[in-house]
Amino acid sequence: MNMNINISPATLNDWNQVNQLQLQSQLDLNQTSNPTYRSEMEQKGFLLGEYSFQEYQSHIKDIFLLAKIEQKLVGYIRISHQMEFRDNQQKKWVNDQEKIEYYHPPHAEIGAIVISTKFSGQGIATMLLSKAIEKLQPEHSSLYSIIAIAPILNKPSLQFHQKNNFKKVSSGSPSQLFGFLNYQSELLKLRLVT
Numbered sequence: 001m002n003m004n005i006n007i008s009p010a011t012l013n014d015w016n017q018v019n020q021l022q023l024q025s026q027l028d029l030n031q032t033s034n035p036t037y038r039s040e041m042e043q044k045g046f047l048l049g050e051y052s053f054q055e056y057q058s059h060i061k062d063i064f065l066l067a068k069i070e071q072k073l074v075g076y077i078r079i080s081h082q083m084e085f086r087d088n089q090q091k092k093w094v095n096d097q098e099k100i101e102y103y104h105p106p107h108a109e110i111g112a113i114v115i116s117t118k119f120s121g122q123g124i125a126t127m128l129l130s131k132a133i134e135k136l137q138p139e140h141s142s143l144y145s146i147i148a149i150a151p152i153l154n155k156p157s158l159q160f161h162q163k164n165n166f167k168k169v170s171s172g173s174p175s176q177l178f179g180f181l182n183y184q185s186e187l188l189k190l191r192l193v194t
């Protein structure tokens with residue numbers, strides 16, 4: 001499946017393609033009251049929030065890998081070293097140790113992972129994930145990721161993470177985020193050391 005896929009670090013020249021893919025995958029808040037749209041996005045997966053060129057410029061200094069087929073962008077993964085599962089809402093941790101570990105550097109989490117719908121289900125996200133992990137080891141012993149579970153469950157994302165052995169370590173209570181009144185997410189963790 002992966003014969004023609006090239007994985008390379010993102011550069012400034014890739015912005016237009018990255019932006020296009022981001023916009024295609026971004027949840028349209030104006031349509032979320034439409035049941036058909038909601039169930040479509042639940043099946044396809046989605047990204048939340050807008051993404052600017054300024055953010056891109058700073059993110060490409062970090063781990064930001066692109067998957068291309070004949071120069072055409074088909075997906076990307078971005079690793080963040082910020083603790084994006086912010087402590088500004090009630091959270092239920094599976095145990096205290098997990099909470100301590102999450103807020104303890106060095107820290108790495110998936111800032112975004114997205115594959116063009118035309119190329120989904122072909123293992124490309126898994127390939128990007130394993131390349132990112134290669135770059136994180138041995139310094140990092142864990143990789144975190146946040147999944148939106150309400151008001152729209154990101155099913156492909158949840159299954160993708162479960163398939164790749166991420167385990168739930170915390171869940172947030174409903175809060176006002178990304179334009180929703182009742183946004184809810186879960187924090188998942190993948191242990192990297194063997």
Ligand SMILES: CC(C)(COP(=O)(O)OP(=O)(O)OC[C@H]1O[C@@H](n2cnc3c(N)ncnc32)[C@H](O)[C@@H]1OP(=O)(O)O)[C@@H](O)C(=O)NCCC(=O)NCCS
Pocket residue numbers: 025043044045046047111112113114115116119120121122123124125126127154155156157159160161163
């Ligand atoms: C989630 C996403 C990145 C998965 O990418 P992908 O390249 O299709 O994933 P892979 O082919 O590597 O799939 C690995 C596993 O993920 C799960 N999976 C992938 N796509 C799925 C889908 N549409 N529905 C259910 N499970 C899915 C499967 O368990 C799959 O394993 P399998 O093929 O052996 O059954 C992709 O669907 C996507 O970009 N969605 C939109 C953006 C998004 O939701 N990003 C995550 C939030 S940041």
